[in-house]
Amino acid sequence: MPVLSFAGDKNKLSGNWREVSRKTIKNETVSYKDTIKMEFLPGGNEYVWQKAGGFIYRGTYKLEANGLDIGMRYFIIVSRNNNKMVLKDEGGIYEMESYTPQANTPQAKRQEVFAPVNNVQQMAGHWSVFKGTGAQKVDAIDYSRQVKMVDIYPAQQDGKWGAFFSRKDADNAPSWYIESYSNQTLYLNGKDRRQFKVLKCENNELIMEEDGVTYYFRQFK
Structure with missing residues (x-):
């Protein structure tokens, strides 16, 4: 099962994560179809990002005490453990859970990914x-x-x-x-x-x- 890498290096994440709920900044539940999926790759500070139906991006991230900087976006980490992570930015609050990709998914196939355009x-x-x-x-x-x-x-x-x-x-x-x-x-x-x-x-x-x-x-x- 994918887990957060607490031991050894507190500045790294690992595994596959997908959004399971989204709320506004005022903590109101909202419906959405563009589910966020993230994969933190082993051996460095690289990640893969995709919204449902959208393109796949690959870049580097920086993990701070209470923040996750992925270049194109910056999230405040509200809470996290081995199986759940709650992120927040100016657009809303996102609850993420770890999961194992099914065969033949983009994560499993490692299809082409695009680097984020930061500026x-x-x-x-x-x-x-x-x-x-x-x-x-x-x-x-x-x-x-x-x-x-x-x-x-x-x-x-x-x-x-x-x-x-x-x-x-x-x-x-x-x-x-x-x-x-x-x-x-x-x-x-x-x-x-x-x-x-x-x-x-x-x-x-x-x-x-x-x-x-x-x-x-x-x-x-």
Whole structure:
């Protein structure tokens, strides 16, 4: 059975953990479908993170006296023992229990995982869409909202981190600009407000998702 590594090194965790309940900061029970699963890998401070139906991320963590820092998020450890761990952040309270993955699950197969994107600078560059997928069938495409390219700056310029261009935009007239980035999400302002979840940025591929539509970007030279 997976357990927390108390003996020998108090700064490490081990085993597979999954979310079994979620509450608001005010301790009110909430329903959810994006169950969190985490695996703490042996031999170091690496972890694997996945939400149900989402991409898998791999990174390094730091365990403190009452905190768990996984780079893209920081949790306060409310309580923990060999089989149960309660985590808390600004978004809510998460009760985790240890478990053994079934055969043929992503954890068992060790499928490809993506490193978390912790800051805007990791995505800096000029990115062009080469593919897009949607969770639902679309009868008519709105080209004034469909993204064609993104410029992400290595440092803020006039308070902006970058620009998003629709397929109807001129190359020097973006409809949106990047206002901020946190929790793997780009927050846009401009023609209207939009949010893009960053799923991957490595090996010359940037993947983002918004409202069931996934955009795949590359930097073409």
